[in-house]
Amino acid sequence: MNTFALICAAFVVLSLLILLYPLFRHDKNTAADVDDVRRARYQLHDSVVAELQADVANARLSESEYAASLAEAEARLIAEVGRLEAVSDEKKPLSGKSQQLTLSLIGIGLPLLAALLYFQLGNPAALNPANRAAPDVAASAIVDAAKIEGMVKSLEAKMALEPDNTKGWLMLARSYRTLARYDDAVKAYEKAWPEVQKDAGEIARFAGSLAVRDNSFAGRPTQLLAKALEMNASEPDALMLAGSAALQRGDPAMTIYWWDKLLALLEPGSEDAKWLAEEIRLVKEGASAASAPKQAEKP
Known part of the structure; x- marks a missing residue:
């Protein structure tokens, strides 16, 4: 194999490593991080509810004001927890079958496509050293x-x-x-x-x-x-x-x-x-x- 072909192969391998690395990488801390944030958010909600109840007991809030503030706090909790769930889903690794299909498409399809394009648009005969023996004087x-x-x-x-x-x-x-x-x-x-x-x-x-x-x-x-x-x-x-x-x-x-x-x-x-x-x-x-x-x- 000539130098040009070796260089091309090296670039293909490097490109595949860059493309496939995110598929092999699984952030084990992602789920734990989301759970910690969710737990802290629930604790914050509980403390907000406790403060609202204390204000009602001390006559700083009426029942109607308490109900409105509680509804607002619960809506905020639902919205923020929902966003956490969405982030968690985005960072989940691909399933086994999906990952295999993606790896196959990238690992096999990309080099095959590059080779087909080269043989269609390039000059395959130039890869043969015999065809580059000497310049045409x-x-x-x-x-x-x-x-x-x-x-x-x-x-x-x-x-x-x-x-x-x-x-x-x-x-x-x-x-x-x-x-x-x-x-x-x-x-x-x-x-x-x-x-x-x-x-x-x-x-x-x-x-x-x-x-x-x-x-x-x-x-x-x-x-x-x-x-x-x-x-x-x-x-x-x-x-x-x-x-x-x-x-x-x-x-x-x-x-x-x-x-x-x-x-x-x-x-x-x-x-x-x-x-x-x-x-x-x-x-x-x-x-x-x-x-x-x-x-x-x-x-």
Whole structure:
């Protein structure tokens, strides 16, 4: 049973205890308390009657006044004793059959009703751990892409009204890169150049977008990478792309040079470091294999 089901069961048990406690509780002092109050009320009535009789004997009350006062005292006694009887009846515990029926309705009916409602309105499949094995990465990516598309549309509308907003164009360029819209990214980077030229990382990413769009690092992308590395010789994106540019133009030595510098910046043992180390190894193997035939041709 999973944690969610255990928590639900605990709440059901707690609710039942709260609801059923008054049925199990029987105040043994209730009857005695009512009898004591009733006895005291009768004693008070007797003392009132005795005082009325003394007043008649001492000529302080006439017979008619005595009769009226006695009738009033007896009416008050009957009314108060009646209220005591009503209170006593209210506090009596349920009879055996009534109590059993009530317990059955609450103890069985309430959990059953809750379960039926959950299976009708809830998601019973979620209780199965197998159905919660892992998030749907593809669905999550689709949702993220949809969110970015929505933000891009809003930003595009904003930039149509603010064409001189270079920070806005830079934000739009980053969004285009995320969506792999490299042609649009390049155009946005161009309009954001006053902001781009201040940051070596943004210059490198601009160069990368150009290289992907043109399928080549030749020309401006390489020039931009040189500018980025001049500004910051440890810029990771610039080092990575400089190595890729060197590999594309057939210069494995420079590829290894740039990527070794990048590898030194990465956390040892991290996934990125392992991946880059493997790429460097493959480049070295390729360079060795390429140089072997040339050595064999020498006399």
